Amino acid sequence: MSGHSTPIPMTSRRAGPLTGVAEVPGDKSISHRALILGALAVGETRITGLLEGEDVLDTAKAMRAFGAEVTDHGGGEWTVHGVGVGGFQEPDNVIDCGNSGTGVRLIMGVMATQPITATFTGDASLNKRPMARVTDPLALFGTQTVGRSGGRLPMTLVGAADPIPVRYEVPVPSAQVKSAVLLAGLNAPGQTVVIEREATRDHSERMLAGFGAEITVEDTDEGRVITLTGQPELKPQVIAVPRDPSSAAFPVCAALVTPGSDVLVPGIGLNPTRAGLFTTLREMGADLTYENEREEGGEPVADLRAKFSPNMKGIDVPPARAASMIDEYPVLSVVASFATGTTMMAGVKELRVKESDRIDAMARGLRANGVTVDEGEDWWSVEGLGPDGVPGGATCESFLDHRIAMSFMVMGFGAQKAVSVDDGSPIATSFPIFEDLMRNLGAQIERRNS
Numbered sequence: 002m003s004g005h006s007t008p009i010p011m012t013s014r015r016a017g018p019l020t021g022v023a024e025v026p027g028d029k030s031i032s033h034r035a036l037i038l039g040a041l042a043v044g045e046t047r048i049t050g051l052l053e054g055e056d057v058l059d060t061a062k063a064m065r066a067f068g069a070e071v072t073d074h075g076g077g078e079w080t081v082h083g084v085g086v087g088g089f090q091e092p093d094n095v096i097d098c099g100n101s102g103t104g105v106r107l108i109m110g111v112m113a114t115q116p117i118t119a120t121f122t123g124d125a126s127l128n129k130r131p132m133a134r135v136t137d138p139l140a141l142f143g144t145q146t147v148g149r150s151g152g153r154l155p156m157t158l159v160g161a162a163d164p165i166p167v168r169y170e171v172p173v174p175s176a177q178v179k180s181a182v183l184l185a186g187l188n189a190p191g192q193t194v195v196i197e198r199e200a201t202r203d204h205s206e207r208m209l210a211g212f213g214a215e216i217t218v219e220d221t222d223e224g225r226v227i228t229l230t231g232q233p234e235l236k237p238q239v240i241a242v243p244r245d246p247s248s249a250a251f252p253v254c255a256a257l258v259t260p261g262s263d264v265l266v267p268g269i270g271l272n273p274t275r276a277g278l279f280t281t282l283r284e285m286g287a288d289l290t291y292e293n294e295r296e297e298g299g300e301p302v303a304d305l306r307a308k309f310s311p312n313m314k315g316i317d318v319p320p321a322r323a324a325s326m327i328d329e330y331p332v333l334s335v336v337a338s339f340a341t342g343t344t345m346m347a348g349v350k351e352l353r354v355k356e357s358d359r360i361d362a363m364a365r366g367l368r369a370n371g372v373t374v375d376e377g378e379d380w381w382s383v384e385g386l387g388p389d390g391v392p393g394g395a396t397c398e399s400f401l402d403h404r405i406a407m408s409f410m411v412m413g414f415g416a417q418k419a420v421s422v423d424d425g426s427p428i429a430t431s432f433p434i435f436e437d438l439m440r441n442l443g444a445q446i447e448r449r450n451s
């Protein structure tokens with residue numbers, strides 16, 4: 002799916018209020034993991050609510066290339082017939098993970114401790130992103146890697162034939178790195194231990210336990226210590242993927258900045274390792290409420306109700322919260338533009354190595370639309386202009402980054418003049434129904450001829 006060869010210029014503008022129900026698709030992180038662990042189980046895993054975005058579809062293709070039987074039954078229902086831990090076959094072609102950091106890093110982890118060789122590539126965005134953060138710990142298991150300079154894709158991994166379990170402290174707050182090491186540990190005999198100083202999303206730990214792996218998590222002075230016993234037989238599961246809080250962020254934030262809006266976003270996973278944005282918005286004074294709070298599949302879930310919020314104030318977002326909202330800073334910076342006062346976002350260096358350098362991409366587009374932004378290597382701040390004070394009127398580059406494209410579309414719903422992006426095609430990686438969903442709420446968003 003890599004390439005997005007035909008750019009799709011898009012424009013959004015102020016229209017009436019946004020109202021109604023926004024049913025966002027399944028969680029991207031959980032969808033990747035359901036396919037991957039399904040491929041490693043013995044027997045048939047059934048998945049409902051799978052996100053059918055390009056990133057996840059690329060992971061489905063990759064699992065087929067490694068020998069699993071992955072079947073799309075329509076309507077978000079999928080089955081995966083797994084090959085068992087250690088049972089991957091060597092793919093007969095290059096694995097193309099498209100735009101997806103999660104896909105490539107987790108899959109590298111799984112194959113790294115199997116006696117096979119695989120070559121990975123991606124689109125122009127993914128091929129710029131750092132992979133040494135994953136291949137360095139994989140080398141400790143005995144995996145060999147040859148890639149482009151700077152640890153970039155395309156890259157070939159020679160899996161360890163006799164893997165040794167490792168103890169690894171993750172040097173950056175990254176669930177992808179943590180997960181790659183745990184997935185490699187699955188096929189190493191004995192115990193693999195991963196330590197993270199800051200808690201990152203814990204879907205891998207939860208799902209590994211669900212599939213029957215022996216895994217423990219301890220909070221210690223060192224941080225979160227995760228211990229996995231290798232070479233289990235994973236049991237196939239029935240998985241209902243909850244709706245993605247990172248996708249919910251867009252209709253929620255759109256409602257907050259669009260006069261008169263009242264939008265219900267039902268069934269959103271509020272796992273504390275993911276819900277930082279909603280806490281932050283409430284601290285800013287957003288009219289955002291949790292309705293019908295409940296548990297589904299072991300995860301806290303609620304229906305979110307977001308209403309136009311003309312009285313939001315800028316805040317200092319606690320750096321300790323960064324991991325729980327790392328993908329939501331771009332859209333938060335848009336909301337901050339419609340608040341009064343300064344919003345300070347610190348401890349967010351990781352934003353520079355996502356699909357784009359997200360601080361740079363957002364700072365450029367916000368400034369072009371009349372918003373003042375200040376930035377350093379690991380922080381940035383936005384000067385709010387109030388609910389009616391954002392000029393808009395500019396075309397922003399999306400840099401092959403879905404979250405940048407969707408964030409600027411949200412800005413256009415509340416700004417004085419229309420806001421455009423040069424290319425909205427990356428939106429299909431995580432939120433293929435974004436445009437239709439927003440239009441159903443009453444938003445004005447259109448594709449333009451390039």
Ligand SMILES: O=C(O)C1=C[C@@H](OP(=O)(O)O)[C@@H](O)[C@H](O)C1
Nearest residue numbers: 030103174175176177178327328
């Ligand atoms: O593990 C995951 O599913 C993800 C982890 C995060 O990346 P990092 O681990 O690089 O922080 C996040 O940005 C990405 O969208 C999904």
Ligand SMILES: C=C(OP(=O)(O)O)C(=O)O
Nearest residue numbers: 100101102103104328355
């Ligand atoms: C960072 C993201 O994804 P990935 O790292 O999987 O490309 C994202 O979806 O915002």
